[in-house]
Amino acid sequence: MPFDDDIAVHRAGVDHYRCEISPAHQIIRGPNGGYLAAILTRAGDVHLDDPTRTLRSLTTHFLRPPEDGPATLEVTTEQQGRSVTYLRIKMFQNGKNMLLGTGVWATQRSGPDYRSWSAPEVPGPDDSVPIGEMGDSPKLAIHDVWDIRNASGHGFGQGAAADVCWWIRPAVHRALDNAMIVAMSDALPPPIFVTDVGRLPVPTLDLTVHIRSDLSKVAWREGDWVLTRFSTRFAADGFLEEDGELFAADGTPLAHSRQLALAVPGPE
Numbered sequence: 563m564p565f566d567d568d569i570a571v572h573r574a575g576v577d578h579y580r581c582e583i584s585p586a587h588q589i590i591r592g593p594n595g596g597y598l599a600a601i602l603t604r605a606g607d608v609h610l611d612d613p614t615r616t617l618r619s620l621t622t623h624f625l626r627p628p629e630d631g632p633a634t635l636e637v638t639t640e641q642q643g644r645s646v647t648y649l650r651i652k653m654f655q656n657g658k659n660m661l662l663g664t665g666v667w668a669t670q671r672s673g674p675d676y677r678s679w680s681a682p683e684v685p686g687p688d689d690s691v692p693i694g695e696m697g698d699s700p701k702l703a704i705h706d707v708w709d710i711r712n713a714s715g716h717g718f719g720q721g722a723a724a725d726v727c728w729w730i731r732p733a734v735h736r737a738l739d740n741a742m743i744v745a746m747s748d749a750l751p752p753p754i755f756v757t758d759v760g761r762l763p764v765p766t767l768d769l770t771v772h773i774r775s776d777l778s779k780v781a782w783r784e785g786d787w788v789l790t791r792f793s794t795r796f797a798a799d800g801f802l803e804e805d806g807e808l809f810a811a812d813g814t815p816l817a818h819s820r821q822l823a824l825a826v827p828g829p830e
Contacts, residue, residue, distance in 0.1 A: 565707065565732055568597070569741055571605045571635065579605050579635040581653075583628055588703040592627035595766040595821075596748025597704075600741040602635070602651045602663040607741075609637040610667055615647055616777075617740040620665040621770040628653065628660040645669045670776065681809040684713035687729040687787050691715070693751075708749055709733050713789070716756040724753040724794040729787045738782040738810075740773055746788060747771045747806050747819040753792045754802060754825065762827050764802065769821040780810050787811050797825050 568584040581604075587597035599622040606617065633655040640648040646668045653661040684690070690711035694701070697717050711729040716722035728750050732742065752764045789809045794802050806819035 564734060565736055565742065565745075568707075569600050569604045569745075571601065571608045573608065574634065577609070577637055579608060579637065581605070581633050581635060583630050583633055583655075585630045586703055586707055588630075590700070590702065591763065591765060593630070594704050594745075594748060595622070595624055595769055596745040598622070598624070598628070598653070598661055599663065599748065599769055599771065600745040602653065602661065602665070603741040603744045605635045605637055605651050606649050606663075606665050606667060609639075609649065610647060612667075614669050615667040617744075617773050618666045618668045619770065619772050620663060620744060621768060623662045623768045624660075624766050625662060626658060626660045627765075628655045631655075633660065640664075645671060677815075679807075679815055681789055681807075681813040681815075682727050682791050684727045684789070685715075687711050687713070690729055704749060707733055708746075710750065714756075718751070718755045719758065719760040720756055721758040722756045724757050725791070726751075726753045726756055726793070727789065727791045729789055731785075731787045735784040738777050738780055740777060743773060743777065743788075743808060743817050744771050746790065746808060747817060748821065750790060750792060752802075752804060752823070753794045754797060754804075759797070762825060764823040764825050767801075767822045767824060769819065771817055771819045773817050774815045775810075775817075777816065780814055780816065781812060782810070788816065800824060800826050 571579045574580045587594045636652045638650045649665045651663040690713040693710040709731050713727040755761050791807045802825040804821045808816040
């Protein structure tokens, strides 16, 4: 099922919408969080219906894991100024609130240009290991949605630092847009997996993604990749953080992300 079908949002009344959660984005414990946040992104786009205002920031709180199948969305405009709009987005299923998102959509603005952020130097995708060849990597439904390659060379559980670079692109080429970047920000294995801590349940509590480029102006051709870097610096008291950076293949910064996740050696 194409990605655009998986995140499709349809109007169902004033400020209300419907969607269908696809099984194609399943991970070990339900639908992938980045995929669900991408649905919220699309809901905000449909609600505004204004191509001059694009996503700049989205924070998603994962209240409950939804199931595959129909869900409804409620979008509220909290504030709309001349160039910035703030939206609140909720996803419901079976009468329960599953996700709560708050986002900023804005027009292009002029301002200072300061850049000290650059892409990591890593082997190219042709010299990186496909995720399906990474030893004990489990086969997940989401791996059919994305083409993923490990640019760091660290296998799972090898005692490396929790800092991993990946190449990623959609399995079926499509336009580079905010929804896809939001999905990519949580489509990869948690960096804690390459440490000697190993793999453990790390359900996301909240995910924030900041879009840092006008994606309509970024070079993006069929076969192109996005380079990512994800790291965790601190895990304690049953929680960990994960910071992400996403770049176009030419080094253009696309987005950065941060999430807080539970980190427990078994079901929470």
